[in-house]
Amino acid sequence: MSMQTPKQLGGIDFGLMDPETYRDISATKVITADTYDDDGYPIDMGLMDPRLGVIDPGLECRTCGQHSGSCPGHFGHIELAAPVIHVGFTTLIRRLLRATCRECGRLTLTEMEMEEYREELDRAEDLGKDPDTVLKAAVRQARKAGSCPHCAEPQADIKHEKPTTYYEVQNVLSGEYSEIIAEAMQPDEDDEDDEGMSPQALSDETGIPLDRINQILGGEFRPRDDGRRALEKALDVDLTEEDMNKLMPSDIRDWFEQIPDSDIEVLGIDAEGSRPEWMIMTVLPVPPVTARPSITLDNGQRSEDDLTHKLVDIIRINQRFMENREAGAPQLIIEDLWELLQYHVTTFVDNEISGTPPARHRSGRPLKTLSQRLKGKEGRFRGSLSGKRVNFSARTVISPDPTLSLNEVGVPDRVASEMTITINVTDRTLEEAKQYVANGPETHPGANYVKRPDGRRLKVTEKNCEELATKIDAGWEVNRHLIDGDIVIFNRQPSLHRMSIMAHEVVVMPYKTFRLNTTVCPPYNADFDGDEMNMHALQTEESRAEARVLMRVQEQILSPRFGENIIGAIQDHISGTYLLTHDNPHFTETQALDLLRATQVDELPEPDGEDETGPYWTGRTVFSLLLPDGLDLEFDSSAGDTVIIEDGHHLQGTIDEDAVGAFGGEIVDTIVKQYSETRARVFINEVAALAMRAIMHFGFSIGIDDESIPPVADEQVDEAIDNAYGRIDELIETYRAGDLESLPGRTVDETLEMKIMQTLGKARDSAGEIAEDHFADDNPAVVMARSGARGSMLNLTQMAGCVGQQAVRGERINRGYEDRTLAHYEPNDLSAEAHGFVENSYRGGLTPREFFFHAMGGREGLVDTAVRTSKSGYLQRRLINALSELEVQYDGTVRDTSDRVVQFEFGEDGTSPVKVSSSEDFEVDVEGITDRVLDAEFDNDSEKEAFLTPSESPTNLSEHTDTALSSEVESDD
Amino acid sequence: MVDVSQHELVPEHIPIEGAELDSVLEEYGLDRTDLPEIKANDPALPEEAETGDVIKIVRDSRTADTSISYRLVVE
């Protein structure tokens, strides 16, 4: 295999290209619009000329002599019959036309002004500012000039008709000047005093001799500028009309050729590389065949690329233009053809110009021309360069597996034997590699490809695997199947934050889905209603090491967004720990051991006491077994009590979302920060396992009866709502009587609305309270709400008590018919039920009208989410584009690519959010940690001293090889 | 009128020049035009600050006690 020398680009110059250069680099002139002859051979000087490169295998390139695949393709050119404007430069052309003299081509600025703008341009460049503002100012200034300061020629204004037409606009004497003057000299009919103006009076006023005035009135003499202005002033009329003189591309080209190099520099154009007349094309480059390959359809017909179609159009028109001109066709026809040529060249460059109908394929599909290849999401930049499809990746549906560690991912066996990891064969891996190859591509830990030291890749087949295995030697590469313990990258879109892409260890499993521990759902924002995820196998030793050290799930437990854990117990885990610790129930030895069977704990401490069934262990004692020694914590739980943990013993309080939950569970957060990621991983895994056992021990289910309240309570709810209705009726009466006093800053109508909303809000709350009072503490919905596992008391009271007011845009429902929401109500009915108050509960059932209002409120929610996701997606993209190239430098500053400082220290404090305490109340006890670790490790001070001299820290180990580590964790307890 | 620059939440803005400025530019290897910018009409700026001056801003920080940054006054 040939090693290519890396090359370094010194720089890239952007500019215009000289038509002469087009001709120089052109492999051939293209003159015929045809592509292939009847035998299927490319036609000479046609669009598929073999000098433009070859795509058919077997043919030889007539320019470089190479065959398809190695021939890069070569540009050709078309000589345009008449110059046309390049659509990409229309604004620049307009600017130049406006800023330069049509006579002498100089910039219509005085030398002094030019010098000023030159300096300003330099200054903008120094300060890294946008030079465009200076250029715009210069053009504006130049446009103001009525006449050229260099040759005194008066300047006409330029009108630009998009996309490619320019007019010179001049005020000239109207063709009907004599009529206008005669009309103005007539007396005003409505004004009796006005006697009009006699030719003599006009002559006196304007100073034009009387006979001239008569000649003018007779239309025999056209007054010059001075005379015209005098007449206009005397008669208070406008004698001019706009004269639009179309500028043909050839005129513009001639004009631009006169502009001196020194003048366009003021306009920010580097005359060395880009002459303005090159924006008007006289030669059209023909892209190489390799850039527009034709494809052969199943029926043997050739289908040409869109660009080729467009080039065919251009050549046809070009030829017709030339023929017509040679035949001396009338100017009108020539102009039409010119415009048509302009259209085809314009759409060849960009087929999405506003105001121009897009060129279409025969089928009606708009053609994909040059701009369309580059622009947008699927364009060359965003679609092919920034993001492209990759090998060694897999995608399938995900499903949960609580028996996996949070670091692991279950990979279907069929994925594991299709995706491979490249291993370099050395003396140490030789036997292993041979075994994989010997197993072949179909037996699971096998191999699919091998690569010989000479770079040749061989496919491993069932037939050749035995023989191939004997040949394997050091220096070969083997693409072996994924096996347990391999590190892979796992991702769920949309990848909105760092934790959307994490490294997992492979566990090969049967069936077709990726399996993951439910505790990693929050960072991926995944659920199992059909979500799919992507997996990438890493191909180099370096990338595998980096992924293991930096990207493994356990290294991502703390979120850089808020500095607390994003991975922790969720949903049933939390219900489970709540049931286990809230009432501190008793367990027999068998029960306690059963709870702990999925953890590494296999010995129980001394029992907490003895009851009728024998010795017992409490739920808190069982939970304590998962806690690391020496952990001291005190915090308030969301269940409403105070949790106290001393030296790894849970003494008091309920373990709920605030203790072990994802998004800032206090215990998890503390363990990551004070112990280690590994200890936290073990803790989260074990809490999840224990909680699942606990919830299964107690049994946990919910049904419709769990949301019912006794009839007494129902009556109380009804009463509360009736009372509110009564108060609202009173309010409405007061309002109708005109006695309602408005609140400060509100109208009476607004005041009424607010008071009604308030009353109904209170009614719903008291209905909720009544319902809440009648729920037992062990009601599963209550357990879930109190522990923070799922749902809220509000959800519950809506199910049992009263759903409450439905709102659209933060107000009661006011839309629908004129003066009423539904035809069921009188116009101007202000009552609660006519504006979307739902007095029933979900369990009791909504009336049809209530249901309708509820759907209105619900729809708003759906629309909001849809709009929010699209808005925030775009915002995210812009933010990422703005920040993606910022980098923390070795001097600690954050800088952009041009070395400008963005922050003098990262985050203005140089700290990572995950490395500092998440709140002022919970300082990380650094001293305590060091003391504890050192005391546990060393028996005497001299050993301790020897250790404290700095050394290399160990890299992270695979979960499969870290039995040593987990026993170490255990010995901690 | 309220002088915003005197508000307790507005950090100190101190113009620096001469040796102090040189040492800052030296430390970070910067031209003064590479500095972040602050508009000359920013109400947090002291009265005497002019376009082209460099301002040292001292902020309070929970994590770092004080955080110092520098800005170039621009139009």
Ligand SMILES: [Mg+2]
């Ligand atoms: Mg989903």
Ligand SMILES: [Zn+2]
């Ligand atoms: Zn070639």
Ligand SMILES: [Zn+2]
């Ligand atoms: Zn001139």
